[in-house]
Amino acid sequence: MSTTILVVEDEPAIQQLLSATLTRAGHDVIRADDGEHAMRLLNEALPDLVLLDWMLPGRSGIDIARRLRTEERTRAIPIIMLTARGDEQDKVSGLEVGADDYVTKPFSPRELIARIKAVLRRRAPHATDDPVELGGLRLDPATHRVTADDQPLGLGPTEFRLLCFLMHNPERVHSRAQLLDRVWGDHVFVEERTVDVHIRRLRSALEASGHDRLIQTVRGAGYRLSVDPGPQRGVG
Numbered sequence: 273m274s275t276t277i278l279v280v281e282d283e284p285a286i287q288q289l290l291s292a293t294l295t296r297a298g299h300d301v302i303r304a305d306d307g308e309h310a311m312r313l314l315n316e317a318l319p320d321l322v323l324l325d326w327m328l329p330g331r332s333g334i335d336i337a338r339r340l341r342t343e344e345r346t347r348a349i350p351i352i353m354l355t356a357r358g359d360e361q362d363k364v365s366g367l368e369v370g371a372d373d374y375v376t377k378p379f380s381p382r383e384l385i386a387r388i389k390a391v392l393r394r395r396a397p398h399a400t401d402d403p404v405e406l407g408g409l410r411l412d413p414a415t416h417r418v419t420a421d422d423q424p425l426g427l428g429p430t431e432f433r434l435l436c437f438l439m440h441n442p443e444r445v446h447s448r449a450q451l452l453d454r455v456w457g458d459h460v461f462v463e464e465r466t467v468d469v470h471i472r473r474l475r476s477a478l479e480a481s482g483h484d485r486l487i488q489t490v491r492g493a494g495y496r497l498s499v500d501p502g503p504q505r506g507v508g
C-alpha cells in the first residue's frame with residue numbers, strides 16, 4: 273500500500289532529491305520547508321512517517337520531534353532525523369527526543385529506503401506490504417487480497433485499509449477520530465460517521481464466515497478488533 277511521507281527540509285535541492293528518491297520507491301511525498309509549515313500540514317492530515325531535517329530555519333528539527341512526541345495525536349508517528357552532522361552527541365539527542373532513526377547527509381538512497389522500511393515495519397506495520405494473519409483472517413497488502421478461513425473476500429479499498437489497520441493494531445480501542453487520522457489520513461474534512469458506514473460495510477463482508485464478531489464496538493470509545501470474544505458487554 274502506498275505510504276505517505278512528510279519531508280521537512282529547507283534546502284530545495286535536497287528536498288527535491290529526497291522527494292524523487294521516495295517517490296521512486298513507491299511512497300507518496302508531501303513536503304514542508306520549515307517547522308511551521310510542517311505543523312500546518314500535520315494539523316490537516318497525519319503522514320505514515322516524518323523525515324525531519326535537523327537544521328531548519330526557525331524551529332529546529334529536534335524541537336519539532338519533541339513536540340510531535342508530546343502531543344497525543346502525533347505521538348505514534350515514526351520519525352527519521354536527517355542531518356549533515358555525524359556526531360555521536362547529536363545522534364543521542366535525536367534518539368532521546370524520540371526519533372526512531374537517524375540518517376546522515378549525504379545520504380545513500382538505498383540506505384534511506386531501507387531505514388524507512390525498517391522503521392515502518394517496527395512502528396507502523398499497517399503501512400508496509402507485509403501480510404498479516406489473525407483469527408482466521410489473512411490480509412496481503414502486496415496482492416490486495418483478503419481471505420477468511422482461506423475463502424477470498426471482496427472488500428472495497430476503504431474497508432481493506434480499515435481492516436489492515438485494525439489487524440495490525442488488534443485488541444486496542446481506536447476512536448473514530450484516530451481511525452480517520454490513521455486510515456483516512458484526514459480528521460478534519462471527513463465526518464466521524466463515515467467511520468461507522470465503513471465499519472458496517474466491513475462487518476457485512478465478514479459476516480458469511482462469522483468473522484464480523486471480531487470487529488467490536490466499544491460504546492463511547494470507538495472500535496476494536498479482537499480475537500477474544502470475551503464478555504458480550506459493549507459489543508454490538
Ligand code: CA
Nearest residue numbers: 282325327328
Ligand atoms: Ca537544513
